[in-house]
Structures are given as C-alpha cells and as structure tokens.
Amino acid sequence: MVLESDLLSRFPAEVPVPAAMVAQRVTDTGRVLVVLDDDPTGTQSVSNxxxxxxxxxxxxxxxYAHRIDGQRANAIYVLTNTRSLDPAEASERNRDVVSNALAAASQSGVAVGFVSxxxxxxxxxxxxEPNTIAATLLANGAGHNGAGHVDGVVIVPAFPDAGRVxxxxxxxxxxxxxxxxxxxxxxxxxxxxxxxTSSRLDSxxxxxxxxxxxxxxxxxxxxFLLRTGTPAEAAVAIANALEAAQDSRPIVVDAVTENDLRVLAxxxxxxxxxxxxFIYRVGPPFVRARIGQEIRDELDTTEIFPDAGPAAVPATGGLIVVGSHVGVTTRQLAALSEQHRSAKTVEINVEELLAAQGGSHLDDVVAQVGAALAEGDVIVHTSRLLIKTDDAAASLEIARTVSAAVVQVVxxxxxxxxxxxxxAKGGITSSxxxxxxxxxxxxxxxxPMLPGIVSLWEPVGGPAAGIPYIVFAGNVGDDQSLADVTRKLSSTF
Structure with missing residues (x-):
C-alpha cells in the first residue's frame, strides 16, 4: 500500500484540457466509435x-441514423456481455459485432473505429478480444483509411471516478x-x-x-508525457511516441484525472x-474523454421521472436485483436492507436452484415478488454464499445458470x-x-445516477419502454451507494 500523493509528487501537475477542444477534433473526423462493451456497466461514464x-x-x-438532440452520436455502445462467455464464444461474438458494424457503416456512409x-x-x-477485432478488420480490409491493419492496442483501464488509477x-x-x-x-x-498476478500493466x-x-x-x-507542455505540445509528443507502434503492439497509459484522458485523446x-x-482496450471513462463529452452531473428525480404524477408513474414498487458477489456489493445490499425497512427481500437460493427442484423454487420467487410489488419496492438477490469450483469453465457455467434464473424472475x-x-447490480446480471x-x-x-458511476438507460420500444433501468456495476461505489440510488427512484423509501 502506498500514498497516492507520494506517487504523484514525482510527476508534473495535470494539464487542463477543455472537453470542447477534443470534441471539435472528433467532429472534424466524423468518425463514430463502436464500443464493444463486455458488460453493460461501461455506459456509466457517458450520457445521451x-x-x-x-x-x-x-x-x-x-x-447510425438515430439523432439525439438533433445530432448523430459520436459513439455507440454494443452490449456483447462477453465476460460471461467462454473464449470461443467471446471471439465469435466480437467477430459478428465488428463485421455487422462495418457492413452497416458502409451502407450508411459512416466512418467507424472500435473500442473494446x-x-x-x-x-x-x-x-x-482486441486480437479478434484486429483480425476481423484485417479480413474486411477496414483498418484506418481502409488499410486493413492495426498498429497498436491502446490499454487504458483507469477509472478515477471508481478509484482505479x-x-x-x-x-x-x-x-x-x-x-x-x-x-x-x-x-x-x-x-x-x-x-x-501483475499490477504493472506491461507485465x-x-x-x-x-x-x-x-x-x-x-x-x-x-x-511525464501526458503532463508536459501545453495540450497541443503533449498531443504531438504522444503521437511521436506512438510512431513505433505496428502489428497490434500494446500501448499502456497512465491516467489519474479526466484531463489526463483528454490529453491522451x-x-x-x-x-x-x-x-x-488503433484499437482501444479501456475502462469506462475513456470513451467520454475520447469523444470530448463533458462530465454530466448526476441525474435527479425530476429528470428521471419528468412527467411524474399520479397517472404518469406506476403505483407499483421498484425492483432491485442483486447478483454480484464482490465484497462491496454484499455490504451495499446489507446497508440497503437495513435502511429500506419497507422493502420486501426475496432470495434466490443458489443451492436449490442448482438442484433438481430449481423450477419450483423460481415459481415461488416470482409469486413472492409479484405480490410484494403491489405494496412497495422489492429486493431480489442471490444467496450470498458463492458456489464455485477450481475449474474456470465450470465456475462460468454456474454463473450462467444463476443469471438465467434472475432473468426469468425479472x-x-x-x-x-x-x-x-x-x-440491476452486477455486470453479468445487468447485461x-x-x-x-x-x-x-x-x-x-x-x-449517471452517481457522479461518474451507475448509469440510467431509457429503453426505446419493447415491453420495458417507460421504465427507468439502472445499470450498477458490482465493484463500484461505497457501502451506501445502492441505498442512495434506490432513494432517488423509490416512492416508499
């Protein structure tokens, strides 16, 4: 363990970069970034x-054709959910997404780039995943300016809003x-x-x-490279450093602040x-910085329910679904349960689910949830004992079975x-x-529902139209975050 201030004392101060400076360059290129999101929580740093x-x-x-506030979006998120798939399935899905994105872009006259x-x-x-994207681009002759090759894979996992630097x-x-x-x-x-095992990104x-x-x-x-000179000087220095990249060479990047990410952009x-x-392999805030999007303030209740009134908002309660098993999620669930005493809690027992009688168990869970929603909010969570094996494929199959049960209940x-x-709390769960x-x-x-983390989706069409959907990663927020988000949405908290 080390103090952040001690580490940063070795480096120059961050260089302020207006988002508009990046946005103008993005507008000039006219390119749309296609973001292959391996679970839906990557959207938590962006808006609209x-x-x-x-x-x-x-x-x-x-x-590509959709307009938001009269403008075509500079990025599109595709929920691939590949983190829940085995390697062969993940590769096939990446290939399908990139091939179809390129075909539609050709038909629509849109230039595209790709983010993993x-x-x-x-x-x-x-x-x-970046290897598969690169191979698919090569097969389609669709690299930069149609060159059909990828010089570098830019790796930027930093997510300062969630404490990752x-x-x-x-x-x-x-x-x-x-x-x-x-x-x-x-x-x-x-x-x-x-x-x-390695914390050093090159290792x-x-x-x-x-x-x-x-x-x-x-x-x-x-x-040192990101924070030396003016933004324009730093941009040239970064580009010079990347001249050596070829044949999908990995490029790892420091980042502590939004300004660092904007200079990188x-x-x-x-x-x-x-x-x-380049292909980008990144954490959530990279896309926001790369397209020059301002950091959006967290949504408030009037924005979530703009037409709130007796006839506009369902009288039923809300549904909070918790699938993640990381420590912070378990603590958040405990805090929500303690504070939201009027909410009904229904558990999906994983041991029963994996047993032969799992079907009847789900019938009982659905009946309990439906009855309780008429009175108020309902918390549905999987049992907190994580069942796993030493075999990665078997562990993944258990996770899929549990997720399928959660889906059926919802x-x-x-x-x-x-x-x-x-x-929905947890990456695979929310996907x-x-x-x-x-x-x-x-x-x-x-x-975002909280600054820089936890996104709200507005479904377009389908049976969920009009129902705010909150995507909440398992590994973000403090112990109170789940309660804070629920409080904004609930009529009974």
Missing part, C-alpha cells in the same frame, strides 16, 4: 448515447485515506475465470499474452491523422406486474436483465 443489445446490421443502421471496453480491475478476455505504469485501486493498493493484490485479481500484458508480447516491448505513455487523434490505426415479473423502476429480462433491444443511456 445509443445502446444496442442486439447487433444485426439493421440495429447498427438504426444507431472492459473491466477497470483488469478482468476480461484480454488479449483475445494508473501511475508509473502500475494500476492501483484507491483504498481510502489517500492510500493505493496495486490491483494485483486485490480480490479482483483472484477472479476464478480472469485472475492474474500484465506479458502474462496475459503468454509471452507473445514481452513487457519490454510494450509502449508506455506515462504522466488529443494525442491519439494526432497519431491517427498521421495514419496510425421477465415473468415484467409481464405480470411492471415495476416503477429496475436496478442479462437488460437484454433478456426486460427485452431491451435499443436504449439511450441518459446519464
């Missing part, structure tokens, strides 16, 4: 952008009191499916690529104008007793609830 949970060509045509959005604590299918090439999570813990020493690094690349890329071959863009833009082609509830709102539980195909992410 389309989200797709299906990726047929016509879905991309809708997204993943976890700020380094869990996910790396390097498989990269300093001196080492990725940390904030632990309170100004202290930082290398992410390789946290519970996230012990993930049953995506575990790792992480070597570990995960199984030596294909040695740590010494990774290009490092550190805070200017440098990447300069490098791409020189002809370089979908059957939606059809019988539409709730006032839905909160499956969106795409299958609520049957959302297209949505607009409206903004």
């Amino acid at each position: 952008l389309p989200v797709l949970t299906r990726w047929d060509v016509e879905d991309f045509r809708w997204a 959005r993943s976890d700020s604590t380094l869990r996910g299918h790396y390097p498989l 990269t300093i001196g090439g080492v990725h940390y999570t904030r632990a309170g009191g100004g202290a930082l813990v290398p992410v390789g020493e946290t519970e996230f690094a012990k993930d049953a499916t995506f575990g790792y 992480y690349v070597e570990e995960k690529s199984q030596g294909r890329f040695a740590a010494a071959d990774v290009i490092v863009v550190d805070l 200017l440098g990447l833009d300069e490098a791409e104008r020189r002809g370089k082609s 979908n059957r509830t939606l059809k019988a007793t539409p709730p006032r709102f839905v909160i 499956d609830v969106a795409a299958h539980g609520l049957e959302i195909r297209h949505a607009i992410v409206r903004g």
